[in-house]
Each structure stands twice: as structure tokens, then as C-alpha cells.
Amino acid sequence: MNGKVVVFTTGGTIAMRYDPEIGGAVPAVSGPELIEAVPPLADVCPVEVREFSNIPSPHMTPKRMFDLAKQVEKALEEPDTLGAVITHGTDTLEETAYFLDLCIKSDKPVCLTAAMRSAAEISPDGPKNILCAVRCAACPEARGKGAFVVMNEEIHAAREVTKTHSANPKTFASPFWGPVGYVDADRIIFRRDSIEPQKIHPESIVDDVHLIKLVAGADDFLFNYLVDKKVKGIVVEGFGRGNVSPGAFSGMKRAVENGIPVVLTTRCLGGRVLDVYGYEGGVIRQKEAGIILGGEINGQKARIKLILALGMTQDREKLAEYFDRP
Ligand code: ASP
Numbered sequence: 001m002n003g004k005v006v007v008f009t010t011g012g013t014i015a016m017r018y019d020p021e022i023g024g025a026v027p028a029v030s031g032p033e034l035i036e037a038v039p040p041l042a043d044v045c046p047v048e049v050r051e052f053s054n055i056p057s058p059h060m061t062p063k064r065m066f067d068l069a070k071q072v073e074k075a076l077e078e079p080d081t082l083g084a085v086i087t088h089g090t091d092t093l094e095e096t097a098y099f100l101d102l103c104i105k106s107d108k109p110v111c112l113t114a115a116m117r118s119a120a121e122i123s124p125d126g127p128k129n130i131l132c133a134v135r136c137a138a139c140p141e142a143r144g145k146g147a148f149v150v151m152n153e154e155i156h157a158a159r160e161v162t163k164t165h166s167a168n169p170k171t172f173a174s175p176f177w178g179p180v181g182y183v184d185a186d187r188i189i190f191r192r193d194s195i196e197p198q199k200i201h202p203e204s205i206v207d208d209v210h211l212i213k214l215v216a217g218a219d220d221f222l223f224n225y226l227v228d229k230k231v232k233g234i235v236v237e238g239f240g241r242g243n244v245s246p247g248a249f250s251g252m253k254r255a256v257e258n259g260i261p262v263v264l265t266t267r268c269l270g271g272r273v274l275d276v277y278g279y280e281g282g283v284i285r286q287k288e289a290g291i292i293l294g295g296e297i298n299g300q301k302a303r304i305k306l307i308l309a310l311g312m313t314q315d316r317e318k319l320a321e322y323f324d325r326p
Helices: 031-036 039-043 062-077 093-103 126-137 221-228 246-257 283-288 299-309 316-323
Strands: 004-009 016-019 024-027 047-051 081-087 110-113 147-151 154-157 181-183 188-190 209-213 233-238 262-266
Touching (some): 004 062, 004 126, 062 081, 062 093, 062 299, 081 126, 093 110, 093 147, 093 299, 110 126, 126 181, 209 221, 209 299, 221 246, 233 246, 233 299, 246 283
Parallel strands (some): 081 110, 209 233, 233 262
Antiparallel strands (some): 016 024, 147 154
């Protein structure tokens, strides 16, 4: 194949080994070592490894994602680059994937991959996942479709995928929609289009944005804390269609009155938030109070979108436009 794939390594189980002194897996494998463990890559295309970090993904931050996005963008600008692969821990993979999905300008493929089993375990999944991700990143058909998560021979759209199981290698799924395609032995097969990728290209990000998941009886305590701290944004995972408890509603209203954008999502696995209920805390009342409806994405992804969107505008109406889509 004419051209290379650039692999950015960031860390995660895929780059970990068991340390007998500590009694657990810790970061240990370098970027070049990760690629050396996948000899069939030689039959795909030249691969260039760039070590971005070697951190467990619970240590990933929006600032690091932003730095990574800039480096990936630069690599994609190189004329001989076909696409990019990012190796990552699975725990926050969907957040980095969605971040890159939103802010990478290039239409060349960006494929994130990971492992649930480290190299030290029986049947590690990392090498095969890297092979599949590189093949997908080198595939012309993968262009212009946004970022992907490639795991377990499946290809998932970054805006749809989520980690569903804490341990099983088949953890990544796109609930209600399924993968957009798969990596077969001889070719990459796309079975459907996802919705058109959304793009947000800020010069800087605003990461003082917090997520509150509501539970029965939730009051305004956490909201008051965040308002007093003058945070820059709040995302709420409400119930069902997005309805919230009266206590949470009063905290959300106080945030809006203090100029803090509040974005509503649902703690359900699928579906949009919508103004169908008019009781105290129902979404009709929330809309009247200036709460932004977050569409169909989950809470952690809405937070990523708000972090990027706040880099473009502080205006509530304009922020709402970024969320006015599935
Ligand atoms: N805790 C690890 C991480 O996210 C798990 C993994 O890599 O899958 O970095």
C-alpha cells in the first residue's frame, strides 16, 4: 500500500505488564515494542510509532486529549499518511475517541484501539486489535466517517460506542445501533453509515466542566457546591427523558442564573432527552429555565462536547446549537 499509518501510543493495559512486587499490572511496554509484537503489520503498510505517553487511561485528561489531537492532526497532514491509530486504555477510551471525532479536521481515518488483556495474560487481545486498527486506518473507505473504536474485529463510531463490561474483551458496543462495520481476514467491511460527523475546532478548551449523575432523592447539594466554585459548565445525567428531582432542578436553575451552562442528558443507555413532561423537574420546565438539551449522547460524551464548545463560545444559544442533534 502507498503510504504509512502513524500509531500514537498513550498507554493502557495494552502497554502494561504484571509487576510481581506490586502484585498488579503497570505501564511497562514501549511503543516500538507494541508494534514489534504484531509481525503481520509488515504485510499491511509501513507503520510509524510515536509515543505520546504511557499512562493508564484513568490518568487521561481533556488537556492531554487536546495535545494528542494536535499531534494526530499534524501527522494526518503529512502527504504520505493514510491514517492514524491511537492505542489507549479502555477505561476512558470513548471520551478520547469522541474528543478526536469532534475536533480532528482531516478526513483521513482515526482509529482508537486497546486491550482488555495485557501481554502477560493468556490470549492477549492487544496485538490483533492493533492489526485490525492499522488495517482500518489504511482503508480508503474509512475516510470521512469520523473517529472509530476498533476492538474485537468490530468497528464502532466514536459517537455511538461505550464500554459496557468491566472485564470481558467484548466490552465495546454501540447500544441500539451496533458496529458500523468489521475487519474480516481479507478486507474491511462497512455495513452502515453513522450520522454525519460533527466538527468543533476551538483554539483552546475549557475543561472546568463537571458531570452529575442523578439518583432518586437527589438534592441541590452538589449543584450548590459547583455554583459556589464558579465552574464553567455542568452536565447532568437525568432520569428517562431527562426529568430530574425537584431538589436537583433548583440547583440547576441556580447554576443557570449564575451564568453556568447546564447540559441535560439521560442516564438511560439510549434515546434523546425531550420536553414531554411539565411537572416540577420535567424537561418542559427545564427548557423554560434555560437548560440545554444534550440530544442522544451519554453524559461523559456531552461533557467532552461542552469542553470543546466552550472553547468556541460562552453564549448559551450558540452552545445549545452544538447539542441540537442526535
Ligand atoms: N485501567 C486500564 C486503562 O484504562 C484498563 C485498560 O487499559 O483497558 O488504562
